[in-house]
Amino acid sequence: MAEYPTLLQTSLVATALKVLLWPAYRSTDFEVHRNWLALTHSLPLREWYHEKTSQWTLDYPPYFAYFEYTLSQLGRFADENMLHVSNLGYDSWNTIFFQRATVIVTEAVLIYALYLFIQSSPAASKKQSHAAAASILLSPGLLIIDHLHFQYNGFLYGILILSIVLARKKSGLLASGFVFAALLCLKHIYLYLAPAYFVYLLRGYCLGPRSIFDIRFGNCVKLGLGIGAVFALAFGPFVYYGQMEQVFSRLFPFSRGLCHAYWAPNVWALYSFCDRVLIYGKIATMKVPLKDGADLRLTAAPYLKLAIDRDAVNSVTRGLVGDTSFAVLPNISPRMTFILTLAAQIVSHPLKNAPRQQKLKPNIQTHQPALIKLFFTPTWHNFVSTLTLCGYASFLFGWHVHEKAILLVIIPFSLLALTDRRYLGAFRPLAVSGHVSLFPLLFTAMEGPIKVAYTVTWLVIVLLAFDWLAPASPQPRVFLLDRFALLYIAVAIPLMVYCSLVHQLVFGARYEFLPLMFVSTYSAIGVVGSWLGFLVVFFTS
Structure with missing residues (x-):
């Protein structure tokens, strides 16, 4: 229990900073969620996915709509005017304070999930687990996206981590599946992680440990009925009203472009x-x-x-x-991105340095896609690794990917970064590129120094702490990967100076997309390099 007060104290300090940022910049996402509060509060359920007074129509799954409805019942005590659908752009101080406060309060789910992660870790790795948990809790990504830009990612990723932690023990597999199914009904971006859950639950819960032909029919029925009930509660009312086609047209708007x-x-x-x-x-x-x-x-x-x-x-x-x-x-067509994403999720990598007897007689340990490796070796470590690879694949090759989706990779990878020093080598460029790529989300004069100062401080403390805590690997480290990470981090400094200061001094308001292109391309090189490094480590472990 010694870790809990420390995690609680960390969260209190973080909360104090987030409260100070309440008057700061907020993006159009603030109005998006205000509008969703209004329409779920003011309109009958059958109209939620048809309402289009605002351009920010409801495009999240039903559980998130129910979540907004629940918040709206409290919001009427703060300022009832914000709950009128026609009040587009309404942003009274009471509205701002209420919506900002809901992000902080719902982040308690993340704190609880991280606490369980620490508690479930082996005694020998408590320090590493606590460092990983603190890095997620204090993440610049969550600060920028949730508490400035405005979203509820802390709440959603808390549910994801809770599901991952529950899967750490055999007794929690069923609950893990239910929690992840609920997460899918909150935000459908997590569908990209579903292949790893499917394989892990199939092998660890539905099939016997000794043979894949030992089918546990009772477990299959419990898992199937439970997940079916979760989805029925979410989508049942819309099936009743015959609106599933309308709901799916909102959830998957392929007209938005690559x-x-x-x-x-x-x-x-x-x-x-x-x-x-x-x-x-x-x-x-x-x-x-x-x-x-x-x-x-x-x-x-x-x-x-x-x-x-x-x-x-x-x-x-x-x-x-x-x-x-x-x-x-x-x-590029949506179909092409789907094929490439699927291929990246099941990518295989032969081990060139496999022992001679393995080369002569290949087996599943010398040449196996990630999902197959998880199927034949359903350990929790392989599960989280495969989740991370699924996140990489969806982010790198998906259709109309938002820069904010990089958290789908960073957060599960953070749970692994301190398990092996070789993983840390692949994590460094991801930590830098993923957070630098979020800088263009905040472009006002006041928030510029905040995002840079906080992110740089976080990177210095976290990367130094991780380097100190990461255990030595029993296998050789990848020399080129370490050198790439060092060079890549060094390039970030002049790039930020140019994009934040030099470009405006030289060009003024002209070529405003140029620094955005530089940041995006630089960050893409880091994410792709990190992915390749992760593949090498995962498939040679």
Whole structure:
């Protein structure tokens, strides 16, 4: 129990800082959630997924709508005017304080889940577990996204961690499945993690430990009925009203385009950057004959009018949500992103340095996709590792990925980073790139120094503490990965100086997407490098 007061004290200090930030910048997500409070409070349930007075229509699963309805019952005591659907953009001080307070209060779920994580850890790794828990609780990502930008990720990731911790013991597998099913009905982005849960629960709960042909029918029925009940409570009313097609059209709006308004740091950010480079490469080499027989190298403007669709040129840098098309490289369809995401989740990696007898007689330990490795070796460590790989795959290759979704990788990886020094080598570039990529979310003068100072402080303390606490690996470390991480972190400093100060001094308000492109591309290199490093460590362990 010694760890609990320390975690509680940490949370109290963090809460004090978050309360001080209540008057600070808030994004359109603040109005999104105010509108959801209003429509769930003012309208009958059958109209929730049809209401469109505001452009910020309800696009989360039903449990989150029920969550907003519950908050709205309390919100009427703070300011009833915020619960009118027609009051678009309403932001009285009482409204601000109420919504900010709900984020902090619901974050208690995260604190409780982290407490259980520490308590369930082996005695020999208590220090490491507490450090990992503190790093998540004090995460700059949660501070920026939830307590400034405005969302409820602390609450949602608390439920995810609770489900992961419950899965640590055989006796908690059934409850873990129920909790994760409830999480899916709160926010459907966690569907990307479902393959790891499916394999782990199938192998650990539905099948016997000695043979995969030993089917535990009783457990299968309990798990199936329980998860079915969770989904029935969420979607049942909308099935009754015949609205499932409308609900799913809100949950999966593929018309939003491949890239978000600001590129999430993934493979498609690098793809978009390459498209930008190729456009100007074509401009530099394109020539048109003049009447006197001379040639003239085209400038950008006439070339774009003659040879390239201007809408395609502007579509990925206009800062708007919508269809994404590329000027030079082939366009990407939702189906392609789904196939690539699935392939990345089941990617295999042969061990080149396997012993001779294993090379001559391959087995599942020398060449196996991540999900197959989890199926044949259903340990909790492999489960969390596979969850992390699923998070990587969805973030790197998914359709219309938000930069905020990087937490889907960082948080489960944080639970592993201190289990082996080789994992820490892959975690460092992710910690830097993932949090730096969130900086463009806060672009006002007051919040700029806050985000930089807090993130840099967190990175220095966490990475130094992790380096001190991480146990030595019984296997050789990856030399290139360590050197990549060091070089990558060093580049972050001049990049932030340029994007925060130099660009504005040199160009003023012109080329405003240029620093965004630099941050996104830099961060994408770090996330991809971290993913490759994680693959090497996972498949050689």
